[in-house]
Structures are given as structure tokens and as C-alpha cells.
Amino acid sequence: xxxxxxxxxxxxxxxxxxxxxxxxxxxxxxxxxxxxxxxxxxxxxxxxxxxxxxxxxxxxxxxxxxxxxxxxxxxxxxxxxxxxxxxxxxxxxxxxxxxxxxxxxxxxxxxxxxxxxxxxxxxxxxxxxxxxxxxxxxxxxxxxxxxxxxxxxxxxxxxxxxxxxxxxxxxxxxxxxxxxxxxxxxxxxxxxxxxxxxxxxxxxxxxxxxxxxxxxxxxxxxxxxxxxxxxxxxxxxxxxxxxxxxxxxxxxxxxxxxxxxxxxxxxxxxxxxxxxxxxxxxxxxxxxxxxxxxxxxxxxxxxxxxxxxxxxxxxxxxxxxxxxxxxxxxxxxxxxxxxxxxxxxxxxxxxxxxxxxxxxxx
Amino acid sequence: xxxxxxxxxxxxxxxxxxxxxxxxxxxxxxxxxxxxxxxxxxxxxxxxxxxxxxxxxxxxxxxxxxxxxxxxxxxxxxxxxxxxxxxxxxxxxxxxxxxxxxxxxxxxxxxxxxxxxxxxxxxxxxxxxxxxxxxxxxxxxxxxxxxxxxxxxxxxxxxxxxxxxxxxxxxxxxxxxxxxxxxxxxxxxxxxxxxxxxxxxxxxxxxxxxxxxxxxxxxxxxxxxxxxxxxxxxxxxxxxxxxxxxxxxxxxxxxxxxxxxxxxxxxxxxxxxxxxxxxxxxxxxxxxxxxxxxxxxxxxxxxxxxxxxxxxxxxxx
Numbered sequence: 186x187x188x189x190x191x192x193x194x195x196x197x198x199x200x201x202x203x204x205x206x207x208x209x210x211x212x213x214x215x216x217x218x219x220x221x222x223x224x225x226x227x228x229x230x231x232x233x234x235x236x237x238x239x240x241x242x243x244x245x246x247x248x249x250x251x252x253x254x255x256x257x258x259x260x261x262x263x264x265x266x267x268x269x270x271x272x273x274x275x276x277x278x279x280x281x282x283x284x285x286x287x288x289x290x291x292x293x294x295x296x297x298x299x300x301x302x303x304x305x306x307x308x309x310x311x312x313x314x315x316x317x318x319x320x321x322x323x324x325x326x327x328x329x330x331x332x333x334x335x336x337x338x339x340x341x342x343x344x345x346x347x348x349x350x351x352x353x354x355x356x357x358x359x360x361x362x363x364x365x366x367x368x369x370x371x372x373x374x375x376x377x378x379x380x381x382x383x384x385x386x387x388x389x390x391x392x393x394x395x396x397x398x399x400x401x402x403x404x405x406x407x408x409x410x411x412x413x414x415x416x417x418x419x420x421x422x423x424x425x426x427x428x429x430x431x432x433x434x435x436x437x438x439x440x441x442x443x444x445x446x447x448x449x450x451x452x453x454x455x456x457x458x459x460x461x462x463x464x465x466x467x468x469x470x471x472x473x474x475x476x477x478x479x480x481x482x483x484x485x486x487x488x489x490x491x492x493x494x495x496x497x498x499x500x501x502x503x504x505x506x507x508x509x510x511x512x513x514x515x516x517x518x519x520x521x522x523x524x525x526x527x528x529x530x531x532x533x534x535x536x537x538x539x540x541x542x543x544x545x546x547x
Numbered sequence: 548x549x550x551x552x553x554x555x556x557x558x559x560x561x562x563x564x565x566x567x568x569x570x571x572x573x574x575x576x577x578x579x580x581x582x583x584x585x586x587x588x589x590x591x592x593x594x595x596x597x598x599x600x601x602x603x604x605x606x607x608x609x610x611x612x613x614x615x616x617x618x619x620x621x622x623x624x625x626x627x628x629x630x631x632x633x634x635x636x637x638x639x640x641x642x643x644x645x646x647x648x649x650x651x652x653x654x655x656x657x658x659x660x661x662x663x664x665x666x667x668x669x670x671x672x673x674x675x676x677x678x679x680x681x682x683x684x685x686x687x688x689x690x691x692x693x694x695x696x697x698x699x700x701x702x703x704x705x706x707x708x709x710x711x712x713x714x715x716x717x718x719x720x721x722x723x724x725x726x727x728x729x730x731x732x733x734x735x736x737x738x739x740x741x742x743x744x745x746x747x748x749x750x751x752x753x754x755x756x757x758x759x760x761x762x763x764x765x766x767x768x769x770x771x772x773x774x775x776x777x778x779x780x781x782x783x784x785x786x787x788x789x790x791x792x793x794x795x796x797x798x799x800x801x802x803x804x805x806x807x808x809x810x811x812x813x814x815x816x817x818x819x820x821x822x823x824x825x826x827x828x829x830x831x832x833x834x835x836x837x838x839x840x841x842x843x844x845x846x847x848x849x850x851x852x853x854x855x856x857x858x859x860x861x862x863x864x
Contacts, residue, residue: 246694274755281652284644288731291724292668295679349573356570369574372581378778378846379584379839380785382813386835387584390591394828411580418577444566465670472672475787478817500674500788507678507792515682522675533670537663 214266221259221279228254248290252283296526303523306516312524316485321506324513328521330487331502334402337491338481338498339471341406342413347463349410350417357418358425359447376415384411385476393480400482402491405498408476413466420462424455457543464536468529474500499525584839592836595829603833609798609815611830612823618830620837622798626715626809627838630790631783633719633804638726639776645727646734651760662735669728677792680721685793688712688720692805706803713795716804718811721793722786726779733778737771738764770852777849781842787813812838 232251256279264272311327319326353373357366388408392398428451436446452459477483482495483505497505499521506518596603598616606619649658649665689712696707745763754762790811796818797808810818816831823831 246690270755270758274757277757277760278652281644281648284641285648288641288645288724288727291684292727294683295671295676295724298679298683299675349576352570352573353577356567356574360567360570361574365571365574369577372578374850375843375846376577376581378781378785378842380781380787380813380842382785382787382816383584383588383835383839383842386816386832387587389828390587390832391583394591394825395587411584414577414580442560442563444562447566468670472670472674474672474674475813475817478788479820500672503674503678504788504792507681518678519682522678525672526675529670529672530667533667537666 213268213271215271216263216266220262221275224258224262225255228252228258252286255279256283299519299522299526302516302519305520307520307523311517311520315487316502317487319485321509321514322511324516326517328499328502328517328524330484331497331499331521332524333487333489334477334481334491334496334498335471335500337489338402338406338409338477338496339467341403341491342409342470343463343467345406346410346413346417346466350414350463350466351421351459353414354418354421354425355447357422359443359451373415373418376411377419379411380475381408381412381473382475382479384408385479387411388476389479399493400480400495401493402481402488402496404480405477405496406491408480409470409473412473412476413470416466416469417463420465421455421459424458424462425451427458428454457539460543461536461540464532464539468532468536471532472500472525472529474498474504477501478504499528588832588836588839591829592833595826595833598826599830607798607800609819609830611819611827616826616830620812620834622800623810623812623815623834624837625800626718626794627784627811627813627841629804629809630715630718630722630811631780633716634722634726634783635776635780637720637723638730638779639772641723642727642730642775642779643734643772645731646738647760647764649731649735650738651756651764665728665731665735669732673725673786674788674792676721676725677789680717680789681792684721685712685717688717692716695805703802704804707805710807711795712805713793713807714803714805715794715809718790718794719804721789722783725786725789726782729782730775730779733775734768734772737768737775741767770855774849774852777845777852781846781849784842784845785813785838786811787817790814791817 229251231254232247232249235250236247256276259275259279260272263275267275306324312332313329314325314327315330316326317330353369357369360366361369385405385408388404388411392404392407393400398404432450432454433446436450437443441449477498478501481498481501483501484495484497488494488496503518503521503525506514506521595611595616599606599618600615601608601617601619603619605621606617607621609618609622610616611618645665649661653661692707692712695705699705700707741764745767746759749759749763791814794810794814795807796810796814798810799808801808812834816835819827819831
């Protein structure tokens with residue numbers, strides 16, 4: 186760790202070319218390089234020992250004891266050998282490492298559990314059948330209806346949100362200077378922070394309670410588009426700002442009208458980043474379940490029409506199966522979670538791939 | 548300009564006008580949507596609150612479908628604030644640690660990979676966190692609960708009487724795990740922008756790595772970390788499904804964080820929606836409006852801090 190960062194003086198005492206200093210060494214004594222690893226091993230062993238002898242059955246507690254021991258041992262040893270400043274440096278290093286490990290454990294466990302429990306019932310049947318007529322206490326059924334729901338709702342939301350978001354970003358970057366642009370910038374920021382359930386409540390009050398339409402995939406798509414718009418505006422804005430002004434000026438100087446300059450010069454230059462932004466926004470809203478719960482209502486049957494009647498969606502399906510509260514339903518929930526994570530991750534990876542592929546070369 | 552070619556210019560002007568109209572119209576549409584959200588929520592909320600027989604702010608009960616309807620947000624406000632505070636206390640130091648690890652401690656190659664992994668983790672849907680929290684985290688926390696009870700039970704805050712660990716404390720832990728990636732991401736970006744010259748100057752004066760971070764990286768990144776935390780807080784406040792799956796709700800405020808019970812705004816909406824009649828829905832909308840206002844305030848504060856920092860770093864650029 187430390188050797189990559191702290192430059193050792195080239196003529197240190199362990200350097201073979203340097204003559205041995207005659208007087209007392211001017212360098213502070215240092216712990217050997219293997220000290221952190223050795224201490225980690227010792228404290229891990231001690232932690233396990235104390236845990237096993239003390240009858241603590243949770244491995245989390247063993248880990249906590251070991252981490253605490255490691256920090257204290259390092260501090261004491263470094264303080265005794267190297268002095269206070271080095272000891273504080275080592276303390277910071279071990280705290281940073283411990284915080285990293287502490288965070289990795291739950292996140293790795295989340296991914297591991299989802300994959301391990303998800304593959305149990307995940308097969309072709311699961312992907313191509315709905316829950317229609319399936320008794321929830323028994324295995325069987327699948328997510329076909331939820332897949333259709335998710336694809337249609339997310340598709341509709343993108344169709345609504347992408348053009349509005351794109352045009353708003355163009356307005357802000359290419360035209361906007363006055364009060365209106367400032368207000369839009371401010372409210373886009375505000376919109377980014379809207380909790381998904383509040384977006385759902387808004388569409389509920391406006392579309393279902395006041396205008397008296399029924400639950401439908403389209404109602405859910407409207408709420409999702411509210412969540413999607415600010416993300417699209419933000420990312421598109423960033424990308425448009427990256428387009429060099431010389432390109433715009435060159436095009437305008439050739440007599441090309443401004444709208445054509447934007448459509449034929451600015452947008453094609455930024456298209457990679459814009460696509461990435463939209464795909465990340467899609468990935469984000471594909472996992473939203475709260476608006477779907479309020480507006481699409483959930484259904485066990487296949488309903489291919491997003492404008493009429495209740496539908497399901499993948500996140501909602503997971504919630505519904507969890508709420509059933511029995512093992513076969515839990516299995517289905519994990520499998521659906523695996524499909525959802527895979528969907529979101531693939532979108533993310535492809536989006537980042539496009540960003541890298543289309544990135545302006547320097 | 549193209550004086551010798553007036554017809555093209557005329558067409559160009561028309562195209563410009565249409566395009567400007569379209570893009571300005573979208574901007575205005577966004578403003579209209581925001582206004583509509585505020586207006587419609589306030590309207591329905593006003594209907595509900597005027598019919599409320601209890602005190603909307605202090606009643607410990609949620610019987611909005613009853614006759615007369617009695618409901619109040621005291622328990623929800625308490626649960627939302629407490630679980631979010633727990634999440635912040637747990638997540639922010641760890642997130643700063645990971646951000647420093649990625650920006651200053653990890654080997655370069657490992658740091659790039661870690662950056663990608665954190666980005667991907669930020670994209671994991673909240674319902675998946677909820678499922679994992681309910682089926683994996685809750686059963687694995689009883690050991691920690693007993694431990695806390697043994698050593699800190701005397702404070703009253705951490706008294707534990709057995710049973711499933713489906714309390715506000717568990718919700719706080721889960722929310723902390725959920726907001727870790729986003730807080731880490733933003734903090735890491737800020738730490739990476741810390742001026743290299745300052746770091747090198749500190750190193751040249753013989754500072755240890757921790758001293759370099761303390762005197763050149765952390766002061767530079769402080770406002771960035773604060774705004775990252777506020778963004779995380781905004782997420783934690785509005786989180787719905789993860790809380791709804793993990794918490795076993797009740798309309799009580801208990802002295803111990805480890806007792807099951809309590810609720811949050813978003814969780815209450817998700818849990819109560821299917822049984823709600825028309826008054827029940829309006830009452831839920833009223834509680835949603837309160838949540839909306841709280842998250843607006845938190846996000847507004849975060850934006851203000853970021854805006855201030857922009858001016859500050861503008862001097863360096």
C-alpha cells in the first residue's frame with residue numbers, strides 16, 4: 186500500500202548502493218513492509234478465536250472484533266516504533282481500508298444472494314408464462330406479464346420524456362439566457378429530487394381521481410416520465426456543453442440557419458453522450474415500483490394494452506411475490522430480481538460502452 | 548449574410564422560429580408539470596386536512612377511512628427523520644472512506660474498476676434492496692441486536708426484547724447501504740478534483756499521506772461531501788419499497804430504536820394505498836405533500852451549497 190505513494194528516499198538505509206551512515210540514523214525507524222498484512226492476519230485470527238471462545242454465533246461480530254483489534258494494534262505498534270504522526274497516518278489508512286471492506290460485504294452479499302437464490306426457478310418457462318391461475322403457495326408461474334408491462338411502461342415513458350428532455354436541454358444550452366432559462370434550470374434541479382412515490386401521487390390525484398380514468402400502464406408511464414425528464418435534461422445539457430463552440434460558429438458562418446446547425450452539427454457530435462444519458466435514465470426508471478403500485482395496480486394476467494386496465498411490472502412483481510410470504514413466492518421474487526438486475530446492468534454497460542465508443546478522441 | 552438569397556433566409560427564419568418555439572415550449576412544459584404537481588397535491592391535501600377530525604400534525608393514528616376520519620403525521624415524520632438520520636450517520640463516514648480509498652489509496656487499476664462497480668451498484672433498483680433486506684438482512688441482524696442490547700441496552704435507545712429485527716434501526720442500516728454508492732460517487736468526484744499542486748506541496752514538506760489528505764483534500768472537498776450527503780438524504784427520505792418490505796409498521800413511537808414499529812411517509816403510502824377509500828387516498832396525498840416539501844427543502848439546501856462551491860472553484864479555474 187504505502188510503497189506506491191510515499192516515495193522512499195533513494196539512498197535510504199536499506200538501499201544497497203548507499204554507504205552506511207557513520208553517525209546515528211537521521212531516519213525515523215519504520216515498521217517493516219509486511220507489518221500491515223501480518224497485523225491483519227494476527228487480528229483476524231484473534232477475532233475468530235475470541236468469537237469462537239466467547240460463543241458469538243454471528244460472523245459479523247467476529248469481523249467487527251477483528252477490525253477493531255487491527256486498528257488498535259496498528260495504532261499502538263506504530264505509535265511505539267514510528268512516533269505519533271506516522272501512527273495517525275497508519276490509523277487513517279486502516280480506517281479507510283476497514284470502511285471499504287465494511288461496505289463491500291453487504292453489497293457483495295446482495296449480488297450474491299440474488300444470483301444464488303434467483304437461478305433456482307429461472308428458466309424458459311419462467312420467462313414465458315404469467316401468474317394467471319397459479320396458486321401462490323405452489324411453485325410455477327412466471328414473469329411474462331410483468332416483462333410486457335415493464336417494457337411497455339418504460340417505452341411509453343421514454344417516448345414522452347426523451348423528446349421533452351432533449352428539447353429542454355437544447356433550449357437551455359443553445360437559446361436560454363433570460364429569466365425563463367434560469368427558472369427552468371432551477372426547477373429541473375428541484376424535479377431531480379422528487380421521490381418516486383410523490384410523482385405517483387401526483388398522477389393519481391390528477392389522472393385517476395380528478396379526470397376519473399382507470400388504472401393503466403399509461404398512468405404509470407406518465408409518473409415514470411416525470412422521474413425521467415430531469416435526468417435526460419441534465420445529461421443532455423452536459424453533453425451539449427461539451428460540443429466546441431468553433432463547430433457552431435463554423436456552421437453559422439457558412440450561412441447555415443441555427444436550427445439546422447443544431448440538428449446537423451451539434452446533435453450528431455453529442456449523440457453518443459445523449460444516448461448514454463437516455464439509457465441510464467431508462468435503467469433508472471425500469472426499477473421503480475412505487476408509481477406502478479399506485480397507478481398500474483398489478484395484475485396476474487397478461488395485458489398487452491397499456492392504455493386499458495391493470496398491468497404488472499417487474500419491480501411490482503417482486504414486491505407482490507414478497508408480500509405473498511411463502512417460499513415458492515420468495516423463489517419467484519428472487520428470480521424476478523435477478524432478471525431485473527440483469528436488465529438494468531446490461532442497459533448500464535451498453536450505455537457506458539456507447540459513451541466510450543463515441544467519446545471525442547483527444 | 549445571404550442577402551442575394553432571400554427566399555432561403557425566409558425559410559430559415561421560419562425553421563428557426565419553429566425550433567425555438569418547440570424547445571422553449573418543452574422548457575415551459577416542465578415548469579407547468581412542476582406547478583401542476585404542487586397545485587394538485589395541495590388541492591387534494593387541503594380537502595383531506597379539512598375533513599380530518601384529529602390534528603394533522605400531532606395525532607398518533609391513521610384512520611383515514613373511518614367515519615369520522617382521524618389521522619396525523621406525527622409517527623410518520625418521526626420515523627422518516629429517525630431512519631434517515633441513522634442512515635446518514637452510518638453511511639457518510641463510510642462513503643467518505645471509500646471515496647478516499649478509490650481516489651487516494653487504492654492502486655490505479657483497482658480504483659478504475661471500483662469506480663465502475665460503484666456506478667453499477669448505484670443502479671440496483673430499490674425493490675431488490677428491499678427484498679434482500681427483508682429476506683437476508685433482517686434474520687442476520689438479530690445477533691447484532693442482542694449485542695447492542697447487552698452493551699448499550701441501559702441507554703434505553705438500544706433495548707431489545709427479541710423478535711424479528713424489523714425496526715427503524717434496520718431500516719436505517721438498509722437505507723445506509725442503499726445511499727452508499729451515490730454519496731461515494733459524488734464525494735469521489737470532488738476528491739479527484741482536489742488541486743494536485745496542493746497535494747504535492749504538502750508531500751514536499753514531508754507530510755504523511757493522512758496529513759496530505761487532511762490539509763489539502765478534505766478542506767477542498769468539504770462542501771462537495773456535504774452536498775453529496777444531502778443528495779443521499781433526499782433519497783433516504785423518499786425511499787418507499789425498501790422500507791415497506793423491511794419495516795413492520797405500527798402507529799406508535801417507541802423509545803427503543805430496536806423495537807419493531809413506527810413508519811415513514813413513503814412506506815405508509817405504499818402500505819395503505821390498496822385499502823384506501825377516496826378519503827383515505829386524499830389523506831395519503833396529504834402526507835405525500837409533506838414528504839414533497841421536506842425533500843424540496845433538503846435538495847434546495849444541497850443545490851445552494853453546490854452553487855456556492857462553483858463560485859469558489861471558479862476562482863481557481
